[in-house]
Amino acid sequence: MIDRHHGWNISFKPVILGFILSLVLIAAMHRIAIRHHLEGTLFLLTVFGLAAAQAIIQLVFFFQVGLESKPRWSLVTFLFMVLVIFVIIGGSIWIMDNLNYNVMPPMGH
Amino acid sequence: MIQPQATLHESYPDTHHDIYSKTVFGFWVYLVTDFMLFASLFAAYIVLRNNTFGGPSSKDIFELTSATTQSVILLTSSLTSGLAGAFAHRKNKQMTILLFALTFLLGIVFTWMELKDLTHLIQGGNSWQRSAFLSMVFTVIGTHALHMFFALLWLIALIIPVCIEGVSSISIRRLTCLKMFWQFLNMVWIFIFTIVYFT
Numbered sequence: 666m667i668d669r670h671h672g673w674n675i676s677f678k679p680v681i682l683g684f685i686l687s688l689v690l691i692a693a694m695h696r697i698a699i700r701h702h703l704e705g706t707l708f709l710l711t712v713f714g715l716a717a718a719q720a721i722i723q724l725v726f727f728f729q730v731g732l733e734s735k736p737r738w739s740l741v742t743f744l745f746m747v748l749v750i751f752v753i754i755g756g757s758i759w760i761m762d763n764l765n766y767n768v769m770p771p772m773g774h
Numbered sequence: 775m776i777q778p779q780a781t782l783h784e785s786y787p788d789t790h791h792d793i794y795s796k797t798v799f800g801f802w803v804y805l806v807t808d809f810m811l812f813a814s815l816f817a818a819y820i821v822l823r824n825n826t827f828g829g830p831s832s833k834d835i836f837e838l839t840s841a842t843t844q845s846v847i848l849l850t851s852s853l854t855s856g857l858a859g860a861f862a863h864r865k866n867k868q869m870t871i872l873l874f875a876l877t878f879l880l881g882i883v884f885t886w887m888e889l890k891d892l893t894h895l896i897q898g899g900n901s902w903q904r905s906a907f908l909s910m911v912f913t914v915i916g917t918h919a920l921h922m923f924f925a926l927l928w929l930i931a932l933i934i935p936v937c938i939e940g941v942s943s944i945s946i947r948r949l950t951c952l953k954m955f956w957q958f959l960n961m962v963w964i965f966i967f968t969i970v971y972f973t
Contacts, residue, residue: 674859674860674863674950674953675860675863675864676860677857677860680853680856680857680860681853681857683856684849684850684852684853684856687849688846688849691842691845691846691849694842694967694968694972695838695839695842698838698972699838709972709973712968712972713968716964716965716967716968719964720961720964720965723852723957723960723961723964724961727852727856727957728802728954728957738799739799739802742802742803742806743806745806746806746807746809746810749810749813750809750810750813753810753813753814753817754813754816754817754820757817757818757820757821758817758820758821761821
């Protein structure tokens with residue numbers, strides 16, 4: 666139910682649905698970590714994939730990102746945030762990893 | 775809800791609804807910038823996570839079951855705050871107060887668990903001074919706990935007027951912002967849970 670004045674905020678269904686889906690994803694993350702199904706990079710990719718899925722579910726079901734009518738200013742600000750975060754996190758990891766590699770003396774293992 | 779006719783609505787803009795949607799959008803922009811703050815902390819954490827200086831690493835100090843319990847508690851409080859917001863929009867005073875009170879209790883339990891983890895680290899001699907890794911653990915989790923603390927204070931400040939004079943249009947607007955803030959804190963926690971407890 667989309668109310669003209671209250672939007673999606675008046676409706677119960679998306680909140681409950683988002684809660685159930687998030688709960689399933691948390692359980693999946695917990696199980697993967699406890700049972701050691703996956704190792705190394707595959708484990709990290711799966712865990713981050715599940716976290717990203719949960720974030721997207723909550724953005725859509727709780728914040729209604731992308732469901733507003735045009736002009737979609739909330740979506741535009743959100744996508745700009747994603748770009749900035751990509752630059753901050755991606756750039757930091759990239760630069761600092763190279764820095765560690767180039768500056769640190771070789772350690773005896 | 776009786777809907778005003780669309781033509782009437784457009785020729786005479788509803789100034790009250792304008793204030794509501796502008797407030798909600800402005801608050802959304804604040805949440806986005808706040809997430810950038812957390813993202814820069816995550817970046818620092820990821821860069822420094824192996825700099826343990828001979829101290830404990832993330833595998834030594836974190837307990838997954840406790841972290842999962844915290845996630846579920848915070849997610850449940852996010853659900854109750856969402857339902858409370860929907861009841862506020864329906865001007866249902868009792869259910870709004872009841873569900874926000876439930877949100878408050880779950881928030882208290884979550885923040886207590888969060889701070890308990892940090893005090894355990896300090897008692898074990900692993901405070902933020904021990905290593906760069908532990909500095910970032912305290913910064914990331916501490917910043918989230920500080921947000922939780924102010925969200926709890928804000929909840930008390932908003933629910934008192936609702937108890938006294940019921941759900942007004944002003945309180946709907948404020949409670950919607952509070953609900954968004956609460957759900958935002960839950961989203962930030964997903965990433966803390968993933969980055970700090972899993973990597």
